[in-house]
Amino acid sequence: MSPTLADVSTAAMPQRGGGPQGPRLVPALTLVSHPVPARVGERLRMDALVAGREVALSRNAPDFTRPGSVLGQPLNDPFISRKPLTLAPGSKPGSVRLTCTEGGERVVIAGSALEGTWELSEAELLQGVPLELGGRVVVLLHLMDAADDSATGDALGMVGESTGVRRLRRHIERVADLDVPVLIRGETGTGKERVAQAIHQRSRRREGRFLSVNLGAIPKELAAAELFGTQKGAYTGAAQSREGFFRAAHGGTLFLDEVGEAPPEVQVMLLRVLETGELYPVGGSTPVAVDVRLLAATDADLDERIRDGRFKAPLLHRLAGYEVHVPPLRERREDLGRLFFHFAREELAALGEAHRLDNADAYAAPWLPAPLATRLVRFPWPGNIRQLRNLARQLVIGSRGEPTLQAEPRLEHELEVAAASTPGASVSSPEPVAEPRTPTTPRRKASQVTEQELLAALREHAWDLKATADSLGIPRPSLYDLIDKSPNLRTAGDLRSEEIAQAYEAHGGDLDAMARALEVSRKALGRRMKELGLTPRGE
Structure with a gap:
């Protein structure tokens, strides 16, 4: 069995x-x-x-x-x-x-x-x-x-029903109404900010502000001032105080994207805010209390950065009060x-x-x-x-x-x-269960096949693409690429309906004769005829 x-x-x-x-x-x-x-x-x-x-x-x-x-x-x-x-x-x-x-x-x-x-x-x-x-x-x-x-009920603004997306929704629902920090991990472009927005919208802070800051887009020398604000006169040109993103998000949620790019001094200040709920504006000496839920995201390997001394382990532990993973599209x-x-x-x-x-x-x-x-x-x-x-x-x-x-x-x-070229992403050339094909022609690159050789092989095998690819020693997808690139070759899908109808009339519906005259695959031509309601002679 x-x-x-x-x-x-x-x-x-x-x-x-x-x-x-x-x-x-x-x-x-x-x-x-x-x-x-x-x-x-x-x-x-x-x-x-x-x-x-x-x-x-x-x-x-x-x-x-x-x-x-x-x-x-x-x-x-x-x-x-x-x-x-x-x-x-x-x-x-x-x-x-x-x-x-x-x-x-x-x-x-x-x-x-x-x-x-x-x-x-x-x-x-x-x-x-x-x-x-x-x-x-x-x-x-x-x-x-x-x-x-x-x-799934509320889709949380996310399209899809894959196992990875359903798991992600469950994690969001479990942590959204808590005030713990959340670290959102995932590759670039996976939608980490969308996840942060879903957490905020289902939290007790939903009526508060949601501010998103990309630390990778802020010059490192300005990051501390942008996040924690500045005291008037803190540096040349600081003509007035600035509240910074933390104070602007008071009572709401602050989302820090690319948190792995935070400079060392900013990491120290972030750790203090997470531990005490207080911050010191740049140039200030009096702590300011803030009530902010911090969500952070990264596509970097923070563990590796900790080993390299570029990221502080205590900060990672604080940021990851709860951790969620956003699956890549290939999964x-x-x-x-x-x-x-x-x-x-x-x-x-x-x-x-x-x-x-x-x-x-x-x-x-x-x-x-x-x-x-x-x-x-x-x-x-x-x-x-x-x-x-x-x-x-x-x-x-x-x-x-x-x-x-x-x-x-x-x-x-x-x-x-x-x-x-992506390992395991697809089935490039499936083989039958009964008798796996053993290539009789040495494998070679498609670029080595000339247009004259391609045309001769197609004619020799009556436009049977599998037999043609085997005889040339190239994968079938490469054969399709060669046909697409050649200005003198075409497939049955390129034929106009009128052209097929004229060939049908001229050859009395003989599929073999039509395929030879039109110089396309017999099987593919038969499918096109079926779509047009034309029945090959003898069928």
Whole structure:
């Protein structure tokens, strides 16, 4: 009997909040892109796999639901096959086996079409694997905490339902109404200030001021004066006293971002305020009492800075009265679809075009095309939420007047290259379970392939992209890049409807003859014909 996902080791998952054994993991599918944008974020929890049973995914079943909801609906995309893609427990602990029915659903993982039976490892599921269905819908296959399926109530101004975000909300709710200092850790761009605002808005100080100060943006020689104020005549040019941020936030909350950049003298003064509730303005000799809740954030390794003598250990202990961690975007890929559409709607609203995301027609072309959605999911996002917001703005503005989002070739290439170079971020070339392919051609760089050689190989293999990539000794994503860059080559997706109709008429619906004449992939051309309602001869 094959091992079930109940045996999955959770050592690679965050253990905080999951009990002594860590969280119990359940495979899930989350919608990243769909012709009906409102459905993005719905998910299918696959407890059947944990129990050792199969899940059959098709156009008509099973139902995807919003977290916390009991009502859902199937994918309902008319271009997705009724013949199911089967998901089953794999041969190794934590793995999932995918089986494509003959003539059934077309599934693509990172540019590679799945044929027959394929297996994805536990490590890949922990990262999240995007699956393109029918060239139109993208779902993320990932693992979720079995306890994370209840309604979250107040979202605290945060978009997403991933395990990391739900854990973060719980921490905020536990500490918000207390007056203890909170240290917010997280990479740059993860939204640490948003977390600080959520804590303040749910605290007893919500009617008081919330002041945000970035210590990394203040010159070190001015930091003490900016924070603690100055006494008149404290230094040349100090013609009057200044209250400083601490006194300005009296009765409210002061948020210190990049607290690891605080100069040594400021660290001493911060420690005194936290211990006594009093401060000395620069140049002053009389202590001033302040009633301020201090929230601090950092993306630096403060423990390392303590070892280097650049940060004071007692200050860290005081700042971290309670500590929360903001997960990076790469650890919450199931939230990426909702986050992208959230930022895209904001940009569209600024252009007066927010109605474009109100489409409810399942026959419409997806506003976020499946290949682009897959690239977004596979991208490592070093700049996290901030970078995603900026990219959404760039795509929306750059696609004004177009029916769907379009990425410039340069941007699309950057997304693909970054994803391919990130270890564990995606499945770059999945292998079948039965007979793993052994390359017969030495592997080489795509830059070594000339356009003439590329064209000859495509013609030799009748535009079968898998066979062409194998014969050239390059990965399939690299083959796509070469085709995109070549001004003399195109894919079936580049063909105009009129061109396909003319070829259909000229060759009497013979798919092989059409593919040779148009010089595109036979399979891809067949899918385009299906979308246009054209039936190949003999089918």
